[in-house]
Amino acid sequence: MSLPAGLDPDLLRAFIYVAEEQNFTRAGARVGRTQAAISMQMRKLEDILGKTLLKRGRGEGIELTPHGQYLLSRARELLVLNDSIWSAFQAPDISGKVRLGTPDDYALQFLPGALRRFAQTHPAVEVEVVCLPSTELMGRLKAGQLDLSLISEGHETRNWPAQELIRGPLAWITSTRFAPHKLDPLPLALAEHDCSWRRAALRGLDEAHLPYRIAYVSGSAIGxxxxVLAGLAVTCGIPNRLPEGTRALRPGEDGLPKLPDFCVLMLKGKNAPQPVTDRLAEHIEDEATREAQTAGWAA
Structure with missing residues (x-):
């Protein structure tokens, strides 16, 4: 009796990206391959397994067959184990603690994947994550209370080295069930006064001579x-990975002004422990690049 053929992790990784993106071209962008190369990999994987995994969906989208759905969760589990084993043997031994600051919206966007991969390669490192507005994070960096931080452009201190991590469009965010963006005056849910996004939103409305009222103020993006979920206000934010029940308005929809780009900066503390801080920064940069490629933003 012959043993079953092994599954190439690269094929499984490409399959996962196709399932997530529902598109060969976008999946290829995540691994630096062409649409044709990804399509060929999927045919090879189907040939190995002897089952159809993908089918054309609506428009140009790709959908999973029942066999594809079965494979997806198991492929993810297998790759986590594969990557963990590989990383454990390849990464240098590093231990210690690193204090990472981030606004909460960036934490949801860029950190889950980066922290997961970092933990796989450096399991002995303790990461302390502090979620605060950008202004407070900059203050903690100056005070030596953070080793690494993400902040919004416009809150950095002059002469403090800052790396541009990712840049993309801001959007007005409204409810999918209600239409607060159609109310007059426009009800707003915004961050506190020193937020650069708040300033950009109000400046755009003022320049467009659109009446508004600040109905809710919060110190966090989640707040x-x-x-917005309740249909009581609109806010501005990053237009992807939005919670169910919210959506990004199209540029110019219902006459709302176009918002400027957001830009995420990454800054290191003056006395940050090395090399642990550099390694975490590299993982965050890699994750931001993947996010930018998927969304079509600059990185």
């Missing part, structure tokens, strides 16, 4: 989304 600003609560009244």
């Amino acid at each position: 600003s989304l609560v009244p």
